[in-house]
Amino acid sequence: MNTVIETILNHRSIRNFEDRALTNEQIKTIVECAQAASTSSYIQAYSIIGVKDPEKKKKLAELAGNQSYVAENGHFFVFCADLYRHEIAGELENKDVEESLESTEKFMVAVIDASLAAQNASVAAESMGLGICYIGGLRNQLGEVSELLNTPNRVIPLFGLSVGYPAADSGKKTRLPFEHIYHEDQYQADQEVYINQLKQYNETISNYYKERTNGQRTDTWTSQMANSLKTPRRMYMKEFVEKKGFNKN
Amino acid sequence: MNTVIETILNHRSIRNFEDRALTNEQIKTIVECAQAASTSSYIQAYSIIGVKDPEKKKKLAELAGNQSYVAENGHFFVFCADLYRHEIAGELENKDVEESLESTEKFMVAVIDASLAAQNASVAAESMGLGICYIGGLRNQLGEVSELLNTPNRVIPLFGLSVGYPAADSGKKTRLPFEHIYHEDQYQADQEVYINQLKQYNETISNYYKERTNGQRTDTWTSQMANSLKTPRRMYMKEFVEKKGFNKN
Incomplete structure (x- = not known):
C-alpha cells in the first residue's frame, strides 16, 4: 500500500479543530490540487470561496444548523457550481449559450466538476496532516448563503469544506460491503x-x-436511512436552482 | 511537496492504454478508496459497475461517441448515482421515502457522493502508476447505457472512468488562474x-x-467554451433523470 492509498483509506471527518489558521501557502496548494482534477471538456464549471472573516464564518455556521466547526477551523472553503464565467464567455464571443447553461446536463456537469475538485482538495489537505469535514448543511439556507458570499446568478454554493489541524480524532465508519x-x-x-x-x-x-x-x-443503516428520508428536506431546492439559472430544461 | 500532492498535481487524462487488464486486487483497492470518500450523512448514494465483458465495452465505446479508450483499457468503471437501496431501506423499514428520493436536493447529494468516490478512485489509480480518463460521453445515450448495464429505477450512470497502464503520455492543460x-x-x-x-x-x-x-x-478558452455551448447537448437529460425517479420536486 502506497502513501496515497494510505491517506485515502485513513480518511475520517474531523469536527474539532485547533485554533490555528492555514497559511496562504497551504491554501494555495489545496486550491491548486482542486484545480488539477479532471473537468468535463475543459469547462472548469466551479469556483471556490475561502472564508476568513470570523463574522462571516459565524454566520455560515448558524445557517448550516449551528455547526461550530464551520466557524472554528483552520480555513473554510465553499465549493460552488459555476457557469457564470461561461455566460461571460458567450457574451465576449457573441454566442447564445443560455439554453446550454440552463440544461439539466450542464447542472450535472457543474456539480460533478465542483465535487471532483473538492475531493482533490480534501485528499491534499489530509496528506498535509490536516483534517476535513464536508458541510452539506450549507444547503439548508442557500438563499442566505448566496447573499452572504455575494454569488451572482449561475453560481450555486454546493457545500462547505472545513479544514484544519485536528484537535480530536474520530472513528472511521464502515462502508457498505x-x-x-x-x-x-x-x-x-x-x-x-x-x-x-x-x-x-x-x-x-x-x-x-x-x-x-x-x-x-x-440502530441499523436501513433504519437510519429510512428515518432520515421519511422527512423530505430542503424542498426549496428545485425552485432555488432554477431561479439561479440551473437545471431548467 | 509530499507524494500525495505530487500525484494529484501530476494528473493528466490518458486516452491510450496498454492491453493489460487490472488485477482483481487492483480493482478492489480502487473501489475501497472510492468508498473511503466522504458521503452525505452516511447515505452512500452511489454504485460502481466494473465492465470486463469485451462486447459490452465495445458497445459502451460506441454509445459514448466512438471513444476507443472506453473499450481498450485495463478496466472500465461506471459511476452511478444510486438511491435504489434507499428505496429498499424505506420498504424494509416501512417508511415512505419517495418524496425525499425524488427531490432535487437528493439528486444533488447522489451526484456529489458518486463524484467524490470517483475522484478518490482516480487518485488511487494514478498513485499505482495507472492512468485514468473520465468518460462524460456515457451521458450521450443514457437510455441505452442503462439498459446495457441493467440499472434499475433510482440509478443513473453518471460517467465512466477508463483506467489502465498508460501507453502514451499526454500533456497537462493549464487551468484557470x-x-x-x-x-x-x-x-x-x-x-x-x-x-x-x-x-x-x-x-x-x-x-x-x-x-x-x-x-x-x-483558439482561446472563451471561444472554445462559447462554440461548444452554443449548441445545447443531451437535452433529453431532464426528462430522463425524472423518469428514473430523480430531480422531480
Missing part, C-alpha cells in the same frame, strides 16, 4: 441478494454502535 | 476584473496551442 457497491458487468438487482447484503450491513453497523456506546445505541 | 477560481470572503464579481482574468487566460491558452501545433491552432 464491497459486493454491494461494486457490480460486475451489470447492476446486480436480484432483490434477495440485494436485501441480504443490506441486512448483513445492518448487523455490522448495529454492532459498531453497540460497541462504541456500551450497548446504548443499536 | 488561481485568482479567478479562488475568491476570498465573497465572490469577486467585478466585471472588469473578471473579464480581464478571462482574457489573460485566453492568451495563456492560445499560446499553449500555438506552441504545440506550430502555430496551426490559436
Whole structure:
C-alpha cells in the first residue's frame, strides 16, 4: 500500500479543530490540487470561496444548523457550481449559450466538476496532516448563503469544506460491503441478494454502535436511512436552482 | 511537496492504454478508496459497475461517441448515482421515502457522493502508476447505457472512468488562474476584473496551442467554451433523470 492509498483509506471527518489558521501557502496548494482534477471538456464549471472573516464564518455556521466547526477551523472553503464565467464567455464571443447553461446536463456537469475538485482538495489537505469535514448543511439556507458570499446568478454554493489541524480524532465508519457497491458487468438487482447484503450491513453497523456506546445505541443503516428520508428536506431546492439559472430544461 | 500532492498535481487524462487488464486486487483497492470518500450523512448514494465483458465495452465505446479508450483499457468503471437501496431501506423499514428520493436536493447529494468516490478512485489509480480518463460521453445515450448495464429505477450512470497502464503520455492543460477560481470572503464579481482574468487566460491558452501545433491552432478558452455551448447537448437529460425517479420536486 502506497502513501496515497494510505491517506485515502485513513480518511475520517474531523469536527474539532485547533485554533490555528492555514497559511496562504497551504491554501494555495489545496486550491491548486482542486484545480488539477479532471473537468468535463475543459469547462472548469466551479469556483471556490475561502472564508476568513470570523463574522462571516459565524454566520455560515448558524445557517448550516449551528455547526461550530464551520466557524472554528483552520480555513473554510465553499465549493460552488459555476457557469457564470461561461455566460461571460458567450457574451465576449457573441454566442447564445443560455439554453446550454440552463440544461439539466450542464447542472450535472457543474456539480460533478465542483465535487471532483473538492475531493482533490480534501485528499491534499489530509496528506498535509490536516483534517476535513464536508458541510452539506450549507444547503439548508442557500438563499442566505448566496447573499452572504455575494454569488451572482449561475453560481450555486454546493457545500462547505472545513479544514484544519485536528484537535480530536474520530472513528472511521464502515462502508457498505464491497459486493454491494461494486457490480460486475451489470447492476446486480436480484432483490434477495440485494436485501441480504443490506441486512448483513445492518448487523455490522448495529454492532459498531453497540460497541462504541456500551450497548446504548443499536440502530441499523436501513433504519437510519429510512428515518432520515421519511422527512423530505430542503424542498426549496428545485425552485432555488432554477431561479439561479440551473437545471431548467 | 509530499507524494500525495505530487500525484494529484501530476494528473493528466490518458486516452491510450496498454492491453493489460487490472488485477482483481487492483480493482478492489480502487473501489475501497472510492468508498473511503466522504458521503452525505452516511447515505452512500452511489454504485460502481466494473465492465470486463469485451462486447459490452465495445458497445459502451460506441454509445459514448466512438471513444476507443472506453473499450481498450485495463478496466472500465461506471459511476452511478444510486438511491435504489434507499428505496429498499424505506420498504424494509416501512417508511415512505419517495418524496425525499425524488427531490432535487437528493439528486444533488447522489451526484456529489458518486463524484467524490470517483475522484478518490482516480487518485488511487494514478498513485499505482495507472492512468485514468473520465468518460462524460456515457451521458450521450443514457437510455441505452442503462439498459446495457441493467440499472434499475433510482440509478443513473453518471460517467465512466477508463483506467489502465498508460501507453502514451499526454500533456497537462493549464487551468484557470488561481485568482479567478479562488475568491476570498465573497465572490469577486467585478466585471472588469473578471473579464480581464478571462482574457489573460485566453492568451495563456492560445499560446499553449500555438506552441504545440506550430502555430496551426490559436483558439482561446472563451471561444472554445462559447462554440461548444452554443449548441445545447443531451437535452433529453431532464426528462430522463425524472423518469428514473430523480430531480422531480
